[in-house]
Structure formats: structure tokens, C-alpha cells
Amino acid sequence: MSYSPRQLGDLTPTNPNRRQGLLAVFHIDLPLLVGLLLLCGFGLIVLYSASGEDLGQVERQAVRIFLAFMVMLAIAQLNPATLRRWSPWLYALGLAMLVAVLVFGEIGKGAQRWLDLGVVRFQPSELVKLAVPLMIAWYLAEKRLPPRWQRLATAALMIAVPVLLIAKQPDLGTSLLVASAGIFVLFLAGISWRLIGSLLLGAAGAAPVVWYLMRDYQRQRVLTFLDPEKDPLGAGYHIIQSKIAIGSGGLYGKGWLNGTQSQLDFLPERHTDFIFAVMSEEFGLIGVLVLLAIYMFVISRGLYIATRAQDTFTRLIAGSQTLVFFVYVFVNTGMVTGLMPVVGVPLPLISYGGTSLVTLMAGFGILMSIHTHRRLLPT
Amino acid sequence: MQLKDTIRESQAFLTRAIVAGLLVLAAVIVLIWRLVQLQIIDHEHFTTLSRENRVKVLPLPPTRGLIYDRAGVLLAQNRPAYSLEITPEQVKDLDQTLAELATVIEIDDEDRERFWQLKKRARRFDSVPIRVNLSQDETAQFSVHRHRFSGVDIKAQLLRHYPHGPKTTHVLGYVGRISQRDIEQIDASNYAGTSHIGKNGVEKTYESALHGAVGLEQVEVNAAGRKVRTLEQTPPEPGVDIHLHIDIGLQEVAMKAFGDNNGAAVAINPKDGGVLAFVSQPGYEPNDFVEGISTRDYDALQQDENRPLYNRALHGQYPPGSTVKPFMGLAGLERGAIQFDSSVYCPGFFQLPGNTHRYRDWKKGGHGPMDLDSAIVQSCDVFFYRLAYELGVDRLHDFLSQFGFGNRTGIDLTGESTGLLPSREWKRRTRHQPWYPGETLIMGIGQGYFLTTPLQLAAATAAIANNGVFFTPHVVDYLQSPATGEITPIPPSAHKIPIGLQQNWQDVRAGMQHVVESPRGTAKRIRSDRYTIAGKTGTAQVFTVAQDEEYDEETLEKKYRDHALFIAYAPVEDPQIAVAVVVEHGGHGGSVAAPIARAIMDAYLLPNETRPKDGT
Numbered sequence: 001m002s003y004s005p006r007q008l009g010d011l012t013p014t015n016p017n018r019r020q021g022l023l024a025v026f027h028i029d030l031p032l033l034v035g036l037l038l039l040c041g042f043g044l045i046v047l048y049s050a051s052g053e054d055l056g057q058v059e060r061q062a063v064r065i066f067l068a069f070m071v072m073l074a075i076a077q078l079n080p081a082t083l084r085r086w087s088p089w090l091y092a093l094g095l096a097m098l099v100a101v102l103v104f105g106e107i108g109k110g111a112q113r114w115l116d117l118g119v120v121r122f123q124p125s126e127l128v129k130l131a132v133p134l135m136i137a138w139y140l141a142e143k144r145l146p147p148r149w150q151r152l153a154t155a156a157l158m159i160a161v162p163v164l165l166i167a168k169q170p171d172l173g174t175s176l177l178v179a180s181a182g183i184f185v186l187f188l189a190g191i192s193w194r195l196i197g198s199l200l201l202g203a204a205g206a207a208p209v210v211w212y213l214m215r216d217y218q219r220q221r222v223l224t225f226l227d228p229e230k231d232p233l234g235a236g237y238h239i240i241q242s243k244i245a246i247g248s249g250g251l252y253g254k255g256w257l258n259g260t261q262s263q264l265d266f267l268p269e270r271h272t273d274f275i276f277a278v279m280s281e282e283f284g285l286i287g288v289l290v291l292l293a294i295y296m297f298v299i300s301r302g303l304y305i306a307t308r309a310q311d312t313f314t315r316l317i318a319g320s321q322t323l324v325f326f327v328y329v330f331v332n333t334g335m336v337t338g339l340m341p342v343v344g345v346p347l348p349l350i351s352y353g354g355t356s357l358v359t360l361m362a363g364f365g366i367l368m369s370i371h372t373h374r375r376l377l378p379t
Numbered sequence: 380m381q382l383k384d385t386i387r388e389s390q391a392f393l394t395r396a397i398v399a400g401l402l403v404l405a406a407v408i409v410l411i412w413r414l415v416q417l418q419i420i421d422h423e424h425f426t427t428l429s430r431e432n433r434v435k436v437l438p439l440p441p442t443r444g445l446i447y448d449r450a451g452v453l454l455a456q457n458r459p460a461y462s463l464e465i466t467p468e469q470v471k472d473l474d475q476t477l478a479e480l481a482t483v484i485e486i487d488d489e490d491r492e493r494f495w496q497l498k499k500r501a502r503r504f505d506s507v508p509i510r511v512n513l514s515q516d517e518t519a520q521f522s523v524h525r526h527r528f529s530g531v532d533i534k535a536q537l538l539r540h541y542p543h544g545p546k547t548t549h550v551l552g553y554v555g556r557i558s559q560r561d562i563e564q565i566d567a568s569n570y571a572g573t574s575h576i577g578k579n580g581v582e583k584t585y586e587s588a589l590h591g592a593v594g595l596e597q598v599e600v601n602a603a604g605r606k607v608r609t610l611e612q613t614p615p616e617p618g619v620d621i622h623l624h625i626d627i628g629l630q631e632v633a634m635k636a637f638g639d640n641n642g643a644a645v646a647i648n649p650k651d652g653g654v655l656a657f658v659s660q661p662g663y664e665p666n667d668f669v670e671g672i673s674t675r676d677y678d679a680l681q682q683d684e685n686r687p688l689y690n691r692a693l694h695g696q697y698p699p700g701s702t703v704k705p706f707m708g709l710a711g712l713e714r715g716a717i718q719f720d721s722s723v724y725c726p727g728f729f730q731l732p733g734n735t736h737r738y739r740d741w742k743k744g745g746h747g748p749m750d751l752d753s754a755i756v757q758s759c760d761v762f763f764y765r766l767a768y769e770l771g772v773d774r775l776h777d778f779l780s781q782f783g784f785g786n787r788t789g790i791d792l793t794g795e796s797t798g799l800l801p802s803r804e805w806k807r808r809t810r811h812q813p814w815y816p817g818e819t820l821i822m823g824i825g826q827g828y829f830l831t832t833p834l835q836l837a838a839a840t841a842a843i844a845n846n847g848v849f850f851t852p853h854v855v856d857y858l859q860s861p862a863t864g865e866i867t868p869i870p871p872s873a874h875k876i877p878i879g880l881q882q883n884w885q886d887v888r889a890g891m892q893h894v895v896e897s898p899r900g901t902a903k904r905i906r907s908d909r910y911t912i913a914g915k916t917g918t919a920q921v922f923t924v925a926q927d928e929e930y931d932e933e934t935l936e937k938k939y940r941d942h943a944l945f946i947a948y949a950p951v952e953d954p955q956i957a958v959a960v961v962v963e964h965g966g967h968g969g970s971v972a973a974p975i976a977r978a979i980m981d982a983y984l985l986p987n988e989t990r991p992k993d994g995t
Contacts, residue, residue, distance in 0.1 A: 144388075188399065245429070247428075248422070251418060264599065264601040289411070292407060306396055311385075312388055319392070326406070
């Protein structure tokens with residue numbers, strides 16, 4: 001039994017989308033759309049400054065944003081049920097491509113992340129970012145929740161395999177995001193607090209093992225995080241300069257285009273991973289709080305959509321997507337402010353670059369799809 | 380049942396979502412706290428860091444003052460020069476960069492050696508030259524490949540150049556790169572942008588005036604250290620120009636007159652102590668030292684048996700020989716030991732009472748009866764042995780020291796030697812021996828322990844010519860600010876030698892005039908029809924001939940031959956120039972040293988006739 005939204009609109013006078021005509025037709029959630037547009041707009045303004053007033057870069061990013069919104073809209077049209085049916089296949093495809101990357105992948109910047117499909121170069125890890133939570137949600141939603149031990153173990157394996165494959169590329173940031181996407185599904189599915197506690201203890205115990213598995217540059221990042229002053233011209237340079245940028249911004253900031261740290265090239269990767277520092281320097285604490293407010297608005301809307309979702313699968317997906325979005329925000333800002341080690345995670349929807357943008361918007365497309373494809377439930 | 384499950388699952392999810400939301404909130408609060416910490420609490424700190432980051436204070440080196448001779452001829456100038464410099468902090472792999480550079484531009488082992496040496500003491504983020512004096516072609520060649528070498532750049536700077544090269548080295552000195560030892564002696568901040576400093580000569584003595592004061596420029600820089608714009612500027616104060624008493628024409632004439640001989644000549648204006656010529660032969664090329672001389676070339680200079688690095692005029696200490704006789708005569712007259720017409724018979728030797736040792740005269744048969752005038756004119760040793768004996772070492776020492784013997788003249792050049800005017804007290808202190816009467820005799824003819832520098836001789840001669848007014852010799856006439864044209868003269872300083880009887884001085888000067896003008900004078904060959912000359916020849920023993928041996932110039936190796944000396948001033952009626960010449964191993968003062976003095980005096984007193992003709 002499936003209903004078209006129009007039918008839904010016709011049949012249920014309480015449907016909030018009823019009065020929104022076009023939005024409803026295209027399965028758009030207005031608050032979410034507004035939040036995302038605000039973020040992207042803000043991002044373009046900061047990018048103009050961070051790129052050294054390079055309109056070309058801003059234009060290219062605007063085009064990417066437009067394309068990403070198109071992807072979001074397209075996915076929003078899909079019925080969650082369709083998505084649910086695709087989940088295992090997407091997951092299988094993702095895994096296959098990760099293996100392919102390890103075997104045939106292109107090497108860029110010392111890491112093997114890209115797969116050349118002839119027409120486009122593609123990062124399979126981006127697909128996996130969506131496929132893992134979908135797969136876990138699909139798997140867990142088959143049976144009653146909370147999941148039993150056996151199913152939990154299987155789910156954990158489903159997360160671990162792609163995470164390790166990505167970590168091996170090596171891409172610490174993405175593997176972290178993929179892992180958290182999967183883990184959030186488990187968490188939302190209601191695994192017991194006792195298990196969570198013992199897992200946390202286990203993680204603390206596993207830290208030395210992880211340390212052993214890490215590449216030199218990853219270890220360097222951790223060491224640098226612990227003591228950035230130790231290597232002020234090398235690895236610690238990023239963090240020191242970024243802290244100077246943020247701190248010197250003060251409450252009101254130095255003004256748009258007036259950030260000396262950013263404009264004079266002291267800030268590395270200022271238009272990508274470190275764009276938050278540019279923003280903090282030029283717009284100050286007030287600007288940062290505004291940005292965080294918009295982020296929080298998008299996140300609360302996401303969580304709201306999750307709680308309003310009509311079945312376990314969509315709930316888990318919506319919740320996980322929202323929380324992963326927050327992980328992006330927190331890992332990036334935490335890194336830039338020196339709270340966390342330098343992990344290559346962009347500031348979502350603001351950093352220059354198209355890859356993660358498309359994935360993120362696809363995720364929001366899923367959220368919109370979930371919220372706008374509502375079944376009539378027996379009450 | 381299913382419905383119930385659904386509701387329960389929904390409830391459980393809601394709990395988890397709320398927990399997740401709270402966690403998100405907690406994380407955001409931590410983040411905001413962190414931002415408050417950075418942007419509010421530590422704001423000042425980071426503002427300071429940010430300013431330090433972007434604002435760099437760059438020194439603006441002042442332009443070094445120029446040096447002119449008395450006629451305004453440029454002796455030291457600043458020429459634009461291009462060097463290839465590396466900032467080691469901006470280069471990842473120095474060895475590799477050097478290797479790659481060598482494929483673009485010629486770099487030899489000496490360049491490398493100098494680079495590593497200079498790098499050791501270079502300040503952080505200072506550039507260090509790998510190649511100096513790039514030609515235009517080389518500059519262009521590098522520019523093409525410049526993009527391949529970050530941290531390597533061509534630096535244009537003004538480099539000292541001495542157009543007259545070796546002719547001026549011993550008086551001007553030269554500048555060289557600032558060494559660690561220099562740094563300890565200078566105000567480092569004033570030399571922040573300066574690479575060179577005066578190493579000796581006028582360049583060293585007048586270093587602070589020539590250097591000027593550093594200026595400062597506050598610039599905004601980017602992370603690569605490149606200047607983006609100037610925020611504030613304090614212009615440097617250029618060094619002042621220096622005008623010397625030295626006459627480059629006289630320098631040239633004197634050096635030419637020396638020919639292949641080594642020695643020194645100093646010419647002084649008796650009226651103010653201004654040094655007109657200051658020559659130590661041979662000279663050496665000062666421009667080689669400006670950018671650092673190679674070890675090989677330096678070793679060659681040091682091992683050269685003519686010792687070009689040795690400043691004979693300033694450091695050279697020679698027995699004055701017979702040139703001391705006018706001073707001796709004056710001492711005898713002023714101290715009452717002799718009268719102008721006291722006569723002494725010269726049998727060719729002198730003996731101390733009760734001693735058989737014969738102090739020989741240079742003229743074997745003796746000069747016969749001698750008075751002061753003829754003793755000076757013919758340079759009779761016996762006369763002055765006797766005079767010295769009668770005066771005694773103490774009176775001799777006290778009188779001669781008035782003319783500056785045994786002391787630094789105080790010339791404005793560093794490293795002057797004191798010479799040696801021996802005394803009883805000196806001998807006791809340094810040799811722990813009593814003074815022997817025979818040593819007084821030897822001192823009376825300017826031999827023995829007695830040592831003078833050519834500069835001292837010239838200054839003392841000037842004092843005789845100037846009737847007892849002893850001017851401290853000085854090379855620099857005045858300083859002139861290049862900006863305002865304001866002139867700061869270097870005032871002459873003088874002390875007056877007390878005159879007992881004016882006639883005594885005139886008598887001695889007459890004797891000196893007869894040395895040149897009398898047919899029996901030892902320097903009669905330099906007599907001039909155009910002006911009057913007073914002088915005294917001297918021969919300083921290098922090699923002591925045993926009591927019974929003959930000194931035979933012809934058979935003696937040159938390095939054992941006597942030094943030839945000559946002192947003179949002219950014109951006698953109104954002295955304008957006093958000269959002292961020492962020709963090492965030149966033999967007789969009259970035949971070798973006197974013509975050099977004459978050439979210098981001609982060039983000075985008859986400039987229009989001598990200068991265009993020189994070289995013929």
C-alpha cells in the first residue's frame with residue numbers, strides 16, 4: 001500500500017504540507033531548505049574572502065552547490081521504501097568499490113581514494129558514508145528492537161569492514177564519519193547503556209592498538225594536537241595559525257576581507273578545512289554564534305524529522321544522518337579551534353569542494369524524502 | 380502486538396534522540412566555551428601574535444658615506460652589485476638546492492665554502508650570498524629559472540668600490556663583511572641591515588660617521604615573508620662624506636717613484652698636520668676584500684715576500700739613522716751642549732774615555748774639522764757621537780720625545796706603532812740591564828734600539844719646519860653631510876715644543892737646507908731651481924758589520940742592505956710640505972730615498988708642471 005503525496009494531501013487535512021503547493025509537489029521540507037540555503041550562502045560569502053577575492057572559485061562552488069541541491073531534490077523524490085530496498089545493494093556496491101580502490105585506485109596526495117570511472121573520478125568512500133547507515137538501519141529494522149547480541153555483532157562487522165578499508169586508503173576523517181554514521185544507527189536503535197559503557201572502556205583499551213596501526217603522518221597529527229608548539233613551523237603550524245586567527249578575531253571580528261591571518265596566507269588550507277578560522281577572524285564570536293545557530297537549527301530540524309518518522313528504518317536513517325552532520329561540524333570546528341586533532345573533515349556546506357557537499361545534500365535529500373512521504377497510519 | 384511494539388520502539392527512539400540531542404547540545408556548549416576562551420579571554424594575546432605575524436620591522440640600511448681626496452677626487456664609492464642569496468630557513472634541502480643551482484649558474488668551491496661560513500653566523504631568516512658580483516647575463520640566466528628555487532633570490536645592494544685600488548689601500552683601508560668579532564664591538568641594531576663594515580684605515584677609524592644611522596620600515600608581510608605594503612617608515616640617515624687631506628696625485632707619484640723598491644712615504648702639511656700622501660709600497664687590491672677574498676688569494680698575499688699587507692708607513696719601525704741628526708743638533712744647541720760654531724775634529728772614529736772601542740764614522744778617513752752645519756751637511760757621525768756623549772741618554776730622550784719619537788702620533792688611523800725611543804728606564808724595565816754609555820753614542824746617530832715609523836719622521840720633520848709647533852697628523856680634513864651639505868671640520872690639534880733660542884732652530888734648518896743646496900751636501904742631487912728644499916739623508920743599518928769588516932754594498936744580499944731614509948720640507952722660507960721616505964734595503968738615503976721625496980714635493984708644489992708629465 002503506497003500513496004502518492006498528492007493523494008496524501010487530499011486525504012489528510014492535517015498534513016502540514018497541504019498548504020505549501022509546489023514544495024509539497026517536490027517533496028521539499030521548507031525549514032530544512034531554508035537552513036541549508038542560509039549555510040551555503042554564508043559559505044559563499046566567507047569563501048569569497050578566504051579565496052583571496054577569487055570570484056572564479058566562488059562561482060565554481062556555487063555551481064557545485066546548485067548541483068548538490070539538485071541531487072538532494074532528486075533523492076527527496078524517492079520513496080523511503082525504495083531506498084530501503086536498495087540499501088543492501090548500495091552497501092554491496094560500496095564495499096566492492098572500496099576494494100577496487102585499493103587495487104586500482106588513483107593516488108592523490110599520498111592517499112588512494114579515487115576511482116576513475118572513465119567519465120568521472122569518484123570517491124567510493126562518499127557512497128559508503130550513506131550506504132553504511134542505510135545498511136545497518138535496514139538490517140536492524142528487520143527484527144524487533146532493541147537488537148539482540150548476535151545481530152549487534154553482525155552490524156558491528158558491517159560497520160568495521162568499510163571503515164577499515166577507508167582507514168587503509170588512508171582517510172582518517174572519512175572513516176571516522178562512516179564509523180559514526182553506523183554507530184549512531186546502533187545507538188538510536190537502543191543498544192543497552194551497559195554495552196555502550198563497556199564499549200567505551202574497550203575503546204580506551206584498544207587505543208594502543210590503533211596507535212600501532214596508524215600511519216606516521218596520522219601519529220604526527222595526534223602528537224601535534226597534544227603539543228602544537230613543539231613543531232611551530234611544521235605540523236603544528238596549522239593549529240597555531242588557526243588559533244591566532246580565531247583569537248585575534250575577538251567578539252566582532254576584523255571585518256569581511258580584513259582578516260590579516262587569512263588574507264596574508266598565514267592560515268593554511270584557508271578555503272577548505274580551515275575556513276572556519278577565516279570566518280572566526282573576520283566575523284568574530286558573534287558571526288560564529290550565528291553560524292552555529294543555523295547549524296543547530298538544521299540539526300534540530302533533522303532530529304525532529306527523525307522523531308516524526310513513521311517506521312524504524314526511516315527513524316534510524318534520519319537520526320543518524322542528522323547526527324553525522326553534527327559530527328562534521330564538531331570535528332571540523334574542534335580541529336580548527338585546537339580542541340581535537342587535525343583530521344581532514346571539511347566544515348559542512350561551507351568548505352570549498354564538491355565531494356562531501358554532494359554526499360551531505362544527498363543525506364538531506366533522504367531526510368526530506370522521509371518527512372514528505374508519509375503514510376496514513378492507523379491511529 | 381505489532382502496534383504496541385511500534386509504539387514502544389518509537390518511545391525508545393525518542394529517548395535516544397533526546398539523549399543524542401543533549402549530547403549535541405553539550406558538545407556545542409564545549410565548542411562555544413572554547414571560542415569564548417580564544418576570542419574573548421585570550422583575545423589580546425592572539426591579537427598580539429597576529430600583529431607579530433603580519434608586521435615585520437625591516438631595517439633600511441643607510442648609504443655609506445663617500446670618501447674624496449683633497450681635490451674632490453672620489454676615492455671610495457658605492458656601486459650597485461647583484462648577488463645571489465639564499466634564505467636557508469626557506470629552503471627545504473640546502474644541498475639539493477645548491478646542486479640544482481649549480482646547473483643554472485656557475486658556483487665553485489670557494490663560493491660554497493664562503494656560503495657555509497657565512498651561513499654559520501647569519502641571523503635567522505637572513506639571506507646568505509652564494510654568488511657575488513653577478514654579471515648581467517648571470518642575473519638574466521637565474522631569473523629564467525627563479526620559479527624553481529624558493530628561498531633563493533637575487534639581491535641588489537650597493538657595494539663599496541675603490542676606483543684607485545692599491546694606491547689608496549694603506550690609508551683608506553677597506554670594508555668587508557661584518558664578522559662575529561665586529562658584532563661584539565658595534566651597536567647591532569644600527570647594523571641590522573648592513574652587511575659590511577670598515578676593517579681598517581679611514582674606513583675603520585671613521586666607521587660610525589661613514590655608516591650613518593639605520594632606518595626602519597614597518598611592513599605587512601605574508602606567510603612567505605614577502606612584503607605586501609609599507610605601514611610606517613623612518614628613513615635611514617646616510618653616512619657622511621669624508622674629505623681627506625690626501626692628494627691622490629701625490630700617492631700616484633710616490634708609488635711610481637718607488638719603482639720596484641719597498642718602503643713608505645708620508646707627506647704632511649706642516650701648517651695643520653694634514654697628511655698629503657701616505658704610501659706603503661707595495662700596496663694591494665682592496666676591492667678583493669669587499670666581498671670576501673678567497674683563501675688562496677689571501678694566502679698568496681700573506682706569503683708574498685714583499686709583504687703587501689704590511690702597512691709600512693704606520694706599522695713599519697725603522698732606525699732613523701742620520702735623519703735624527705738635525706734633531707740631535709737642535710738638542711745640543713737648546714741644551715747648551717754645543718755652540719753653533721763649536722768645532723770637533725773627526726778622525727773617522729770616536730772613542731769613549733778609557734775605552735779602546737772605536738765607534739766608526741761612515742767615512743773611513745774622517746771628515747776633519749766639523750761644526751754643526753758641516754756635520755749635518757756631510758752627516759758626520761763622530762760629531763754626533765760626541766754630542767750624544769755630552770748630552771747623555773736622559774737629556775737626549777727627553778728632548779727627542781718632544782718630537783713625538785717613541786709615542787704614537789695620534790693619527791686618525793688605527794694600529795699605529797709607537798716606534799722606540801730608548802731610555803735608561805726603558806732598558807731597565809724591558810731588558811733588566813743598565814744603560815751603557817756606548818748605547819748613547821749609537822742612539823746619537825739614530826741606530827741601536829732607536830726605532831721610528833715613517834709617519835713619526837714626517838711629523839717630526841713638519842714640527843722642525845713649523846718652528847716647533849707639532850701638529851698631530853690627520854688624514855681627514857672635514858666631514859660633509861650629503862643631505863644638508865653641512866661641513867664638520869676635523870680641527871687640527873697641536874702642541875708647542877718650547878723654544879729656548881729661536882736662532883738655534885734657524886741654524887738647524889739652515890743646516891738642513893745646505894744638505895740639499897751645498898755642493899758637499901749628501902742630497903745635493905735633488906736640488907731644485909724652482910723652490911728651496913731642506914732635508915736630511917739617513918741610512919739605517921739592517922746588518923751589523925763586525926768591528927774589522929767592511930760594509931760592501933755590492934757583495935751584500937739585498938735583504939741585508941741598509942734602509943735608505945730621507946726627510947725634507949719645502950719651500951724653506953714658508954714650508955708647505957714635509958716628507959719622510961724610507962726605502963727598504965735601498966742603500967743610501969741621498970741617492971734612493973731623496974729623489975722620491977723630491978718627486979712628491981714637485982707634484983705638490985708644482986702641480987701644473989709635474990702632473991701632466993708624470994709617466995714620462
